[in-house]
Amino acid sequence: MANQLYLSSSPHFSSGESTDRLMRQVIYALLPAAAVSVYMFGLPALVTLLICTLASIGFEAVCQKLMGRPRTLGDGSAALTGILLALNLPASSPWWMSLIGAFVAIVIAKQIYGGLGCNPFNPALVARVVLLISFPVQMTRWTAPAPLSLSFDSVTSATPLGQAKEAVMLHGALPADLAAGFGDFFLGRMGGSLGEVSALALLLGGLYLIWKKVITWHTPVSYLATVVVFSGIFWLVDGTRYPDPLFHLLTGGLLLGAFFMATDMVTTPVTPRGMLVFGVGCGLLTVLIRLFGGYPEGVSFAILLMNAATPLIDRYTQPKKFGFVLEKA
Amino acid sequence: MQLKTFPGGLHPPDNKQWSAHKPIEDCPLPEELVVPLGQHIGAPAVPCVAVGDLVKRGQVIGEAKGFVSVPVHAPTSGEVIAVEDRPHPMGRDLPAVVIRADGEDAWGDLLAPLDIAIAGIDELRQRILSCGIVGMGGATFPAHVKLSPPDEKPIDTLILNGVECEPFLTADHRLMLEESDRILSGIAVLQKILGVRQTFIGIEANKPDAIERLSRACADLPVEVIPLEVKYPQGAEKQLILACVGREVPSGGLPMDVGVVVQNVGTCAAIADAVLRGIPLIERIATISGPALVEAKNLRVRIGTPLRKLVEVCGGTRVEPAKIIMGGPMMGMTQLSLEVPAIRGTSGLLLFTADQVSTRPEGPCIRCGRCVRACPAHILPTTIAAYARLDLFEEAEAYNALDCIECGCCTYSCPAALPLVQSIRYAKNAILAKRRKV
Incomplete structure (x- = not known):
């Protein structure tokens, strides 16, 4: 033995x-x-x-x-x-x-x-x-991309979101060449923080996490879909003042936020339904801040605000327990 | 085709390949059998033999006490050498009758076979009680109680549980393959007692041979075989009912509240023996498996056989076992030694090596939600467990702790190695203890 x-x-x-x-x-x-x-x-x-x-x-x-x-x-x-x-x-x-x-x-x-x-x-x-x-x-001193640069004296450049916001504030309209940069945004040739520059790389990472079942689709999909729909409504109303949904998707910290920050397990809801609510809330806040807030980018604030709402969301999105029946009156 | 199932659950590696293809073997009789008087949910039987008595195989050695209780029978012929407390698989010393086998294995007087066309329903129920039939899926709830629903709960559906969703276990699988006639006879008895409109046999899709075999056997009978998605805990009673007939047993309720009775296929076969042949429940099929064992087997085991004997029949151990589990790895009970006997609920015996024993220290909950997604009861395991660990039982109850079916999916899925279901069990015990006091 x-x-x-x-x-x-x-x-x-x-x-x-x-x-x-x-x-x-x-x-x-x-x-x-x-x-x-x-x-x-x-x-x-x-x-x-x-x-x-x-x-x-x-x-x-x-x-x-x-x-x-x-x-x-x-x-x-x-x-x-x-x-x-x-x-x-x-x-x-x-x-x-x-x-x-x-x-x-x-x-x-x-x-x-x-x-x-x-x-x-x-x-x-x-x-x-x-x-x-x-x-x-x-x-907000964003560096212009300079591939494989060894220099610390960099050329500064505005982020696409910053450019858009400034143009709208100064001229009441978006810059004309806004859509020209989509290929660059996708690959990462734009000004911005380290992790927001390449949509492609972020998307790869995000899909890897879903494939490996580290995260579920709920938060990223609801977050991104909300941004597309909500910003799309504004774009349809006035396309000269409000950028199109693709621009919103590819620029700023949205993909980084949606796949890596809004899916942080500790600070977000535990139930799938709660994750959907969380994603929708993040999407609405992000678009509102980007279009009407003081900052050109709203992902960080949106996620932090929704973090604060997480206990509330968890409370109201509890799954219906097995065998739940309404009390008969 | 989309297989039927329930929401939630998970897919532990099934490990059935070690024993699934092994035909049922008779385990040789041991020299000494320890037959506990309590092998079922409810009041233990009262011994009706004394030291020195000679008993025959099938003879009653303990009588039922109360409605939720069943008698206990001698598994073989021999001499009663002790009536005393002995180590029981539940982890304590409990009253048992110890029999020294005489090797004759001579039958005593059995009850007369019943003809179900003639026998009354009460007579059939009484026979099931007299033969000590209990739920053999592991819960060991007396079968006659389940078959005596009150008049205000009409039963229209019988479901046979051939799911066997616990990893490693293949006893029900072999039974369905090799002895389907016993199951079918049992179904006829159950149909007669319950007067049901429909009968289903639920089997996980990882047993295609059993599905085929029973489907063919049932072709001309009012019985339908339902292949189910392979997912744990598909064999949990309420989850099985939902998958088979789409009815959700209300929280705190019983299957009869939705007009259903569920019986395990092994129980059903035992009922056939009891009614048609007068044979009491003195043996069962168990899967002996696990990486510490030389060879995995499906054995027909007399109740009271020490586990050590089962291991010997399987060629002994390859390495020192680090964990002895009676039942499956998800809901089975660990054992202190191989000296305890196999009982009516012993669906399996697993010997794990140190590699299979997780001793990873627990970490903090990172709220990943894996337990929530896996929970087939749709409750919040991590929340309840957190309250339980602070002894906040009212809060745990408010979060539906009592709806937990203790399947273990939460603990299985937890990356922080938290003992979630264990904490919930602790809370459930505390809540129920308080209720009893009030």
């Missing part, structure tokens, strides 16, 4: 799925977008990615040490937050800004709430918004 027999309550079988594996898969899915950003923006992009990732891991380790929590760097969640943060920053971000971002994301937005699983807001997005409000100049 064995010296050691395990006794446990059933089940005695497990899917083998683990938090570590889920986080790793998301990191893999982000690699194409990260690679494109390094190609398009060169060395500065690589440096930003490295600082954000390493600093996030470092802050997580320090926090866990100081707070006497178990060390869980192996779960990959800190590294993932770091990568997501970097992808939300301009390539020209100064090193200290990346550091502050990582500090805000890991220490303030995650560990203070209790660590993995306890944070109500997406840590990378909290950091992005804090940086955007604190350092508006650095955070």
